[in-house]
Amino acid sequence: METLADVFRDALRERGVERVGALSKRFRKSRNVLQDMAIEVFYGKGAVVRVPEKTVFAWDLSGRRVEGSHYAYVPSCMVRKFETVVEKEDLVERLPEWPRFIIDLYHWDRHSQNEKGKICLQAVQCYGLLRDYFTGGELAVTWANDEFRRMYHGPLDRITVYDGPTSEFLREEGIGEVVLLDPWADEVLSEKDFDAKAFIIGGIVDTGGTKKKTTPKIGEELERAGIRVRRRKIVLKGDVVGVPDRINRILGIILKMMVEGKGMDEAVYEMQEPLHARWRLRKELPKRAIRYKVNGRTYRVVEKELFDEYSKWLKIRWEDFVKVLRELDLIALERRRIHHLNKISNARIINGKAYRVLLLKKAAMLCYNC
Known part of the structure; x- marks a missing residue:
């Protein structure tokens, strides 16, 4: 699946740019410099311009360090001083239709304050993960209330925060079918599911305690509202034990499979923590x-x-x-x-x-x- 870095790369190539630099050391330690640069351009924080002298730092379109370039990313306060080559509008008009990733908070009040804080933290981390591949704006939180807004310490203006039911949000988006990540599902998530326009990745941890088996109820509510639901689970060597249960790590597994083309076992391993591994080892x-x-x-x-x-x-x-x-x-x-x-x-x-x-x-x- 195409990423924002791919969109950025195509925009640069169309204008004859094969390497791009920066006037500062800002991107020197980036793990994915083109994605990080593209995010800045997409959110209007800067643009790629032509500069009269070669930059000290530069990267080719595969992300490798190369000698300087006459094209560089500059912050928005400096853009007017140079000839603009790629700016926000150039990316916006090229964006593919990426799927929505939804956190459903219908069962918000069944959590303790500590659990609510963890859900908010995981939601912020989900936004960060999506920025690593897309724009971050693909994240949506439904059934969001004022308490969630107060506890969410991330950029609320860059995600969709929807007060009402998930089914209404989906209808407004023109989406009639979703993939629901459900550890109790019969079928395993596969490449065939990546054509879905929306994924419900969490909102409640239901593998134990009083909230056990709550995720299937989200699917039942959506089906009653006329939304088709594909219930899918993520497994590690055929078993859900050892698969992370945190929303951001589930999203990370999906993205590694969907975008990077990794197998499920490999994706689970990369997103696993020793805590989850010990579950399976037992x-x-x-x-x-x-x-x-x-x-x-x-x-x-x-x-x-x-x-x-x-x-x-x-x-x-x-x-x-x-x-x-x-x-x-x-x-x-x-x-x-x-x-x-x-x-x-x-x-x-x-x-x-x-x-x-x-x-x-x-x-x-x-x-x-x-």
Whole structure:
């Protein structure tokens, strides 16, 4: 999907510009200099102009640093001094129809004050994420009230803040179908869903507590209002456990898939935090545990090398691995030591479960977490 940087790049090429600089060090540390420059131009904070002398800093249209350029971004206070090459209007007339990303606050009052603050923070972060790809103005918040406006510490004038129902907002926008990100959905989000004109990405965390399974109700309300709803979930290797539940991180996963073309597992990994990874690790490790009975006492053992295996798709550190071992009362041993234990033990079924039984005077080989 085309980004604002792509629009900016096309506008520059049309005017014969193959490299663009800046008169200050402002963009020197930008990770995506063309996107950052395009945002400034789009919001009327400056323009690209022709300058008489080459700039010190410049980038080609792929974002690589190059020698100076006779074309440079300058702030709006300096634009009149030079010949304007690309300004806000040049971008506005080229903008594609990007989808809307909606935070539905219908269940706002079911949250505590602390939770409300987190939702507002996540909404600000969503705006920042959208600025990394589009303009940020693609974000809409529905059922917004005065309390949300007071608590939202971001540029309210650059997003859509809608007081009424999501269904009314969609009708006003001419949108008859949405994708609802729902962890309880049957179908998984895929490339086929990226043709939707709107995505409802959150508004409530419903994976536990008194708000559990509230997201499907948002879909039911929209369907009653005549809006078609595609319920989709995001999974990590087929399971929702380990997928971030914060609105901004869900949006980040969608954008990485939609714009960068990344697979779902890779996108989830990049947006994951160790907290989310530990959720999944708690579910995965017991599946790999071997039960040993040593002198009548039961030990559950996993291979120490599992850390390397899981860290390829879970964002875990060694300390996270050890923490989960302790929580689950598991022991980690090197694979070679487990092979040795298997050689000197006998397989038994006890109360319907598989065990390896050892009769030893000393069980020191089962060193805890060693």
